């Protein structure tokens with residue numbers, strides 16, 4: 001098992017606090033209102049609110065949620081929701097709003113990212129205050145100064161990550177082989193560094209969630225029959241040069257893709273409801289040939305070459321019949 005503490009035991013220490021997630025009426029600033037109108041929020045209940053990622057992430061699934069909706073399990077059929085490649089949490093927020101699972105277990109190997117989610121969940125006021133300070137001081141030289149800092153507290157590290165994500169080039173989080181954030185200044189006019197209402201809504205949605213910096217293989221120890229699990233690993237590259245695996249200082253290669261497919265098959269036998277995204281490559285089609293493969297159309301959002309941001313076909317692998325009777329496009333089980 002990866003990591004020193006057993007994931008099984010940490011799951012047993014489920015957070016007692018049960019906070020109702022929806023509907024939510026967060027305090028809103030004029031800029032939050034503008035943002036929520038612009039970015040098609042998920043509207044929940046009578047009090048319209050919005051749950052969406054508070055950071056932009058390479059491979060983030062916000063643009064695919066409309067296509068995902070018909071692929072989720074039936075509403076009411078989901079108890080626990082598990083997501084081992086959390087990233088910005090776009091799918092978690094969507095599932096939370098639509099399917100309202102009773103608990104969520106959210107993991108990613110990027111410890112700084114998980115720490116940021118924990119700060120949003122547990123240290124929200126301190127985080128908001130620190131982001132307000134970043135917003136006041138924001139300029140190009142301040143960005144490069146912040147990039148070199150290693151804050152000591154979790155709230156300050158989270159504020160730094162959010163600040164750099166909002167103001168860096170293309171909203172990218174990328175580290176070099178020594179784990180040092182190396183994205184250049186983004187030159188965005190008036191970036192929104194603090195969206196207080198959004199952070200408050202996200203914090204509430206996270207109250208029932210457990211968050212761990214773990215490898216996806218650790219899921220085997222905790223997943224059980226009936227869990228709905230969404231996998232969004234770093235994609236199998238379409239070509240050698242298309243590779244983006246710098247979310248952490250490690251990388252995600254063919255062996256990882258094969259281990260993931262083996263875990264998928266094991267959890268299928270266990271009776272979990274499984275949904276997995278990946279690129280449409282011969283290896284991925286071979287690894288998941290026994291399952292339902294659907295196609296979705298994605299636009300590459302993070303690519304330094306604007307000309308390479310056209311639509312691409314990606315696969316979604318399911319081991320269950322989705323909500324609607326959409327026909328699978330390859331090899332039904």
Ligand SMILES: C[S@@+](CC[C@H](N)C(=O)[O-])C[C@H]1O[C@@H](n2cnc3c(N)ncnc32)[C@H](O)[C@@H]1O
Pocket residue numbers: 057058059060061062084085086087088089090091107108109110214215216217232233234235247248251252256
């Ligand atoms: C494609 S992104 C997920 C994007 C996410 N679905 C979203 O909408 O933002 C893949 C994530 O997997 C994480 N990751 C990479 N290797 C991992 C591993 N071995 N175990 C768990 N997470 C890993 C990366 O840090 C990254 O955040």
